[in-house]
Amino acid sequence: MKNISISLVVLGLLMFAGCASSGPRKATAGCATCIFNMKDVTGCKLAVKIDGAPYLVTGSDIDDHGNAHATDGLCNSARNAIIEGAIQEDQFAATKIEILDE
Numbered sequence: 001m002k003n004i005s006i007s008l009v010v011l012g013l014l015m016f017a018g019c020a021s022s023g024p025r026k027a028t029a030g031c032a033t034c035i036f037n038m039k040d041v042t043g044c045k046l047a048v049k050i051d052g053a054p055y056l057v058t059g060s061d062i063d064d065h066g067n068a069h070a071t072d073g074l075c076n077s078a079r080n081a082i083i084e085g086a087i088q089e090d091q092f093a094a095t096k097i098e099i100l101d102e
Contacts, residue, residue: 024083
């Protein structure tokens with residue numbers, strides 16, 4: 001029984017560590033609908049692709065990063081970005097998103 005309790009504590013700590021905030025990292029930013037074709041998303045919303053998986057962003061809006069429908073906007077082209085925040089459930093809670101100039 002003691003081993004099971006220890007295992008559950010360790011598992012809980014690992015799960016918490018996976019959801020904790022991370023330092024700056026590179027990602028790809030774009031429109032969830034227009035660029036990443038995310039199912040069940042309507043309209044133009046900011047998303048980031050991390051380790052091959054797209055996540056809707058909370059804490060920042062697509063319009064915070066220029067005209068989304070401009071030629072180089074996030075609805076027309078995926079852009080490299082430096083992001084900070086944490087994945088929480090199926091979304092990325094952003095504390096900072098910096099779209100990089102190409």
